[in-house]
Amino acid sequence: MTAPTDRTVVADSLGVGVATGAYGVSFGALATASGLDVWQACALSVLVFTGASQFAFVGVVAAGGAPLAGSATALLLGSRNLFYGLALAPRLRLRGWRRLLAAQVVIDESTAMSLGQDDERQARLAFHLTGWSVFVLWNLMTLVGALAGTAIGDPRTFGLDAAVGAAFLALLWPRLTAWPQRVVAVVGAAAATGLVPWTPAGVPVIVGGLVAVVAGLLLRPEPERKEREREEVAP
Amino acid sequence: MSPEWVAILVAAAGCYALKVAGVSVPQRVLAHPVAERVAALIPVALLAALVAVQVLADGQSLTLDARLLGLGVAVALLLVRAPFLVVVVAAAAAAALGRLLG
Numbered sequence: 098m099t100a101p102t103d104r105t106v107v108a109d110s111l112g113v114g115v116a117t118g119a120y121g122v123s124f125g126a127l128a129t130a131s132g133l134d135v136w137q138a139c140a141l142s143v144l145v146f147t148g149a150s151q152f153a154f155v156g157v158v159a160a161g162g163a164p165l166a167g168s169a170t171a172l173l174l175g176s177r178n179l180f181y182g183l184a185l186a187p188r189l190r191l192r193g194w195r196r197l198l199a200a201q202v203v204i205d206e207s208t209a210m211s212l213g214q215d216d217e218r219q220a221r222l223a224f225h226l227t228g229w230s231v232f233v234l235w236n237l238m239t240l241v242g243a244l245a246g247t248a249i250g251d252p253r254t255f256g257l258d259a260a261v262g263a264a265f266l267a268l269l270w271p272r273l274t275a276w277p278q279r280v281v282a283v284v285g286a287a288a289a290t291g292l293v294p295w296t297p298a299g300v301p302v303i304v305g306g307l308v309a310v311v312a313g314l315l316l317r318p319e320p321e322r323k324e325r326e327r328e329e330v331a332p
Numbered sequence: 333m334s335p336e337w338v339a340i341l342v343a344a345a346g347c348y349a350l351k352v353a354g355v356s357v358p359q360r361v362l363a364h365p366v367a368e369r370v371a372a373l374i375p376v377a378l379l380a381a382l383v384a385v386q387v388l389a390d391g392q393s394l395t396l397d398a399r400l401l402g403l404g405v406a407v408a409l410l411l412v413r414a415p416f417l418v419v420v421v422a423a424a425a426a427a428a429l430g431r432l433l434g
Binding site: 133146175 | 337338340341343347350351353354369370373375376378379380381382383386387388392393398399405406410415417419420422423424431
């Protein structure tokens with residue numbers, strides 16, 4: 098793949114933003130169906146703004162659990178955004194109020210789109226555009242879903258869930274040029290998949306990712322080995 | 333304030349604190365060679381895990397459905413170096429069509 102232009106970064110980010118934001122409909126509908134009112138559904142999307150945590154919260158409430166138990170589940174799932182922030186920080190280089198504002202849109206999609214860029218400026222562009230387009234649409238569609246309830250069709254009818262998976266894969270693809278990266282990717286995907294039935298939603302991505310990073314560290318990196326060989330033959 | 337509102341505000345404050353903590357870790361923590369290698373591996377590891385969960389997970393169960401068809405189309409298009417949006421739109425169309433026919 099050739100280096101992307103700003104225009105393609107903008108188009109790609111907005112594309113993911115639209116596909117993801119549309120899911121707000123299903124969240125809004127589910128939230129009101131679980132007994133929350135329209136304002137509470139919208140407050141969750143504006144203030145919590147991390148999909149898996151929001152779904153988990155209304156899931157606990159819908160199952161008749163204590164609302165604070167819903168909060169605890171939401172926090173557990175939201176912990177992956179801390180790790181996303183660690184990876185994003187050196188690329189975003191944010192200070193002061195800008196950092197406090199940008200932190201709210203540190204989510205799956207903005208992280209994936211940003212980490213998919215090699216150019217630092219384009220990584221920032223992808224982060225902000227994806228994050229804020231998801232934020233605007235997710236909140237708009239939450240309101241629509243909460244108002245319309247289940248009357249609106251499932252976004253899966255339009256294959257939007259498959260679109261997000263394809264987008265993540267397209268970002269991963271250019272990074273799979275060498276064997277260590279391919280091994281790390283396969284380990285990450287396999288570990289995350291294996292964890293799905295045993296852990297709450299949101300955990301497989303974090304734990305699977307960490308397992309893959311550890312596996313990658315155990316593989317001797319190619320450039321270092323070459324360097325060492327060069328040192329050995331040097332007089 | 334109702335218990336629901338208290339819980340929503342607790343979840344909001346906690347989730348925001350986690351996000352801020354992540355982007356606020358000092359840069360020199362990442363200057364260590366091992367930290368640099370970890371930082372380079374994180375995108376590959378997380379993207380791969382995200383793809384797997386996005387395509388195979390349905391809540392806490394694993395399902396093979398039209399999303400896998402969409403991913404297959406995405407792989408085929410990536411192999412012939414199709415542009416990003418073509419890959420994404422074709423994957424959505426394939427999954428939608430698969431659901432319509434299935």
